[in-house]
Amino acid sequence: xxxxxxxxxxxxxxxxxxxxxxxxxxxxxxxxxxxxxxxxxxxxxxxxxxxxxxxxxxxxxxxxxxxxxxxxxxxxxxxxxxxxxxxxxxxxxxxxxxxxxxxxxxxxxxxxxxxxxxxxxxxxxxxxxxxxxxxxxxxxxxxxxxxxxxxxxxxxxxxxxxxxxxxxxxxxxxxxxxxxxxxxxxxxxxxxxxxxxxxxxxxxxxxxxxxxxxxxxxxxxxxxxxxxxxxxxxxxxxxxxxxxxxxxxxxxxxxxxxxxxxxxxxxxxxxxxxxxxxxxxxxxxxxxxxxxx
Amino acid sequence: xxxxxxxxxxxxxxxxxxxxxxxxxxxxxxxxxxxxxxxxxxxxxxxxxxxxxxxxxxxxxxxxxxxxxxxxxxxxxxxxxxxxxxxxxxxxxxxxxxxxxxxxxxxxxxxxxxxxxxxxxxxxxxxxxxxxxxxxxxxxxxxxxxxxxxxxxxxxxxxxxxxxxxxxxxxxxxxxxxxxxxxxxxxxxxxxxxxxxxxxxxxxxxxxxxxxxxxxxxxxxxxxxxxxxxxxxxxxxxxxxxxxxxxxxxxxxxxxxxxxxxxxxxxxxxxxxxxxxxxxxxxxxxxxxxxxxxxxxxxxxxxxxxxxxxxxxxxxxxxxxxxxxxxxxxxxxxxxxxxxxxxxxxxxxxxxxxxxxxxxxxxxxxxxxxxxxxxxxxxxxxxxxxxxxxxxxxxxxxxxxxxxxxxxxxxxxxxxxxxxxxxxxxxxxxxxxxxxxxxxxxxxxxxxxxxxx
Numbered sequence: 001x002x003x004x005x006x007x008x009x010x011x012x013x014x015x016x017x018x019x020x021x022x023x024x025x026x027x028x029x030x031x032x033x034x035x036x037x038x039x040x041x042x043x044x045x046x047x048x049x050x051x052x053x054x055x056x057x058x059x060x061x062x063x064x065x066x067x068x069x070x071x072x073x074x075x076x077x078x079x080x081x082x083x084x085x086x087x088x089x090x091x092x093x094x095x096x097x098x099x100x101x102x103x104x105x106x107x108x109x110x111x112x113x114x115x116x117x118x119x120x121x122x123x124x125x126x127x128x129x130x131x132x133x134x135x136x137x138x139x140x141x142x143x144x145x146x147x148x149x150x151x152x153x154x155x156x157x158x159x160x161x162x163x164x165x166x167x168x169x170x171x172x173x174x175x176x177x178x179x180x181x182x183x184x185x186x187x188x189x190x191x192x193x194x195x196x197x198x199x200x201x202x203x204x205x206x207x208x209x210x211x212x213x214x215x216x217x218x219x220x221x222x223x224x225x226x227x228x229x230x231x232x233x234x235x236x237x238x239x240x241x242x243x244x245x246x247x248x249x250x251x252x253x254x255x256x257x258x259x260x261x262x263x264x265x266x267x268x269x270x271x272x273x274x275x276x277x278x279x280x281x282x283x284x285x286x287x288x289x290x291x292x293x
Numbered sequence: 294x295x296x297x298x299x300x301x302x303x304x305x306x307x308x309x310x311x312x313x314x315x316x317x318x319x320x321x322x323x324x325x326x327x328x329x330x331x332x333x334x335x336x337x338x339x340x341x342x343x344x345x346x347x348x349x350x351x352x353x354x355x356x357x358x359x360x361x362x363x364x365x366x367x368x369x370x371x372x373x374x375x376x377x378x379x380x381x382x383x384x385x386x387x388x389x390x391x392x393x394x395x396x397x398x399x400x401x402x403x404x405x406x407x408x409x410x411x412x413x414x415x416x417x418x419x420x421x422x423x424x425x426x427x428x429x430x431x432x433x434x435x436x437x438x439x440x441x442x443x444x445x446x447x448x449x450x451x452x453x454x455x456x457x458x459x460x461x462x463x464x465x466x467x468x469x470x471x472x473x474x475x476x477x478x479x480x481x482x483x484x485x486x487x488x489x490x491x492x493x494x495x496x497x498x499x500x501x502x503x504x505x506x507x508x509x510x511x512x513x514x515x516x517x518x519x520x521x522x523x524x525x526x527x528x529x530x531x532x533x534x535x536x537x538x539x540x541x542x543x544x545x546x547x548x549x550x551x552x553x554x555x556x557x558x559x560x561x562x563x564x565x566x567x568x569x570x571x572x573x574x575x576x577x578x579x580x581x582x583x584x585x586x587x588x589x590x591x592x593x594x595x596x597x598x599x600x601x602x603x604x605x606x607x608x609x610x611x612x613x614x615x616x617x618x619x620x621x622x623x624x625x626x627x628x629x630x631x632x633x634x635x636x637x638x639x640x641x642x643x644x645x646x647x648x649x650x651x652x653x654x655x656x657x658x659x660x661x662x663x664x665x666x667x668x669x670x671x672x673x674x675x676x677x678x679x680x681x682x683x684x685x686x687x688x689x690x691x692x693x694x695x696x697x698x699x700x701x702x703x704x705x706x707x708x709x710x711x712x713x714x715x716x717x718x719x720x721x722x723x724x725x726x727x728x729x730x731x732x733x734x735x736x737x738x739x740x741x742x743x744x745x746x
Contacts (some may be wrong), residue, residue, distance in 0.1 A: 033419045097352070099423070100351050143309060155295075158296075243295065244296050269323055274331075277331050278334040
């Protein structure tokens with residue numbers, strides 16, 4: 001989600017809420033010992049818990065998309081801003097102290113959740129643009145494995161085409177007529193290209209992202225130089241499949257990059273989501289125990 | 294010519310349309326980790342709850358209640374007795390009733406004139422905020438009433454709009470109400486602080502010049518702080534300890550002993566007894582001795598009654614410091630008899646031990662401050678009736694309202710200004726002031742006891 005001008009009302013709302021809360025908190029803190037159990041402290045705590053619960057409802061909204069309660073964008077914005085506001089509300093509630101082990105853990109979890117969320121919002125603001133710019137061959141993340149298989153098959157086909165084109169007498173489509181045609185002999189070059197395909201292209205296409213990092217074709221310039229060398233060796237008729245192979249490697253490179261960006265884009269959720277779940281559970285326990293005592 | 298074609302149709306054909314049924318690895322991990330986090334949270338809560346309630350505590354308890362340790366039930370009582378097993382919200386809630394506090398602490402009404410009921414103890418004494426002084430209640434606990442005081446009958450000189458030590462607190466009552474008569478009754482001494490604080494005073498027993506410091510005469514009565522009523526209180530000045538070394542009570546060269554610093558009648562009896570032993574039947578010697586004692590010694594500080602009968606004009610020289618000589622003087626028989634017939638009287642001094650009427654002040658707590666920083670008027674005071682206690686402005690230089698009870702520490706120069714620093718809410722303080730709790734110390738006489746007579 002991009003943080004754009006449509007967020008401005010939420011920004012003003014957040015500023016206003018923090019300003020009002022501060023205006024309430026300062027005289028309250030000067031008058032008495034601020035604590036979560038006082039009337040004002042309890043109010044801040046209820047607001048904070050309310051924001052947390054609302055932020056958690058986003059996961060339900062995503063799971064049950066068929067329930068059309070507000071647009072996804074509004075839910076996302078509310079999740080973002082109210083979730084972030086939970087932290088100052090918690091600080092006001094706790095009077096900027098973490099007294100007690102459960103309170104300390106809650107405070108730490110809140111900080112982790114809010115800051116991981118802010119980091120996630122930053123990534124979701126910047127990475128899609130970067131993805132659009134750097135991964136023109138972007139595909140559905142979960143389809144990358146399928147696409148990768150297709151790329152390998154396609155590459156094999158192009159490699160066979162190159163071989164057949166330059167060594168027709170020895171290729172599967174060889175005919176007597178063709179063997180009589182006078183063609184330059186490229187047997188050594190074709191052998192070298194076959195070896196290049198077997199040693200570099202195919203392993204690169206088959207490799208997982210991390211394994212591919214160690215391979216030469218990962219570097220675009222190096223790959224371009226290699227393919228250009230083969231184009232120089234072969235007649236122009238063989239260039240299109242070689243270029244296609246280069247393009248396939250480029251697509252594989254982009255898919256690897258997409259995986260990396262996707263991991264950035266969604267990896268923070270591996271912290272944000274579990275910690276949020278623990279936070280919500282412990283916050284409820286904290287509320288129940290606090291009301292009990 | 295590019296032989297790879299990337300039309301939308303071709304790209305769409307590359308996809309497995311059932312991919313969404315397989316689930317994303319990242320989502321799977323998110324779910325698994327969330328499950329682990331929840332299980333870990335539940336496990337931690339369960340283990341912590343089985344061991345103690347410490348994890349659920351809203352904060353460390355004050356040091357004075359640390360003795361209770363993990364026994365939450367010592368203070369937190371079920372709202373409905375025996376309902377502790379019920380779920381939350383069904384009467385099982387455990388609150389801290391006043392009775393829990395009163396099982397250890399005996400407290401009384403705040404004031405006989407209060408029109409509102411005492412609030413719950415926990416209103417002012419906030420627990421679970423750390424090892425701080427629990428009695429240091431927030432200022433708001435006091436100002437919620439004293440900010441706009443309503444009483445059945447308003448006593449004189451009571452401020453009704455006090456919002457803090459620096460906001461509406463009147464000057465100290467003794468300074469506002471102690472009249473000249475009260476001061477005379479309270480002190481009754483002719484004493485010149487300015488003279489005594491001069492450098493190089495003469496008159497010491499060894500003849501050396503001395504420069505007196507305040508603490509030569511004024512010393513804290515109970516530096517160790519045995520009880521609240523006496524801790525840090527300045528003791529009354531003792532004649533024997535502080536004055537007698539320079540101001541001896543010698544009354545005759547024929548008697549080596551000094552007169553005792555007691556009531557006039559007893560001192561007179563002592564003089565008569567000693568003179569009758571040293572010079573039997575010598576009325577002139579007796580009159581001279583009485584004259585020296587009462588006119589020259591006692592009257593130096595005290596107002597002596599019937600002093601006119603003593604032949605003041607006949608005594609031309611004082612007993613010198615060594616007590617060796619007394620210039621002879623002649624008295625007529627009538628003068629002698631008249632002098633002997635009259636008994637000098639000395640008005641007793643009611644030097645107060647306390648100047649604050651409803652507050653406690655500890656000099657010990659202020660021992661890093663030089664005396665003259667607060668009692669600056671003492672340097673120029675020439676009358677024993679001067680009330681030399683500093684006014685509230687002097688206190689407010691440090692107790693400036695910036696630092697509140699149980700609040701965060703501020704930078705130096707901002708001493709705490711909470712009401713509880715000087716005042717006590719409950720009647721116990723007044724009881725202590727009246728009776729004195731640290732035997733064998735007597736009750737501390739307060740200056741306001743003169744004003745209310």
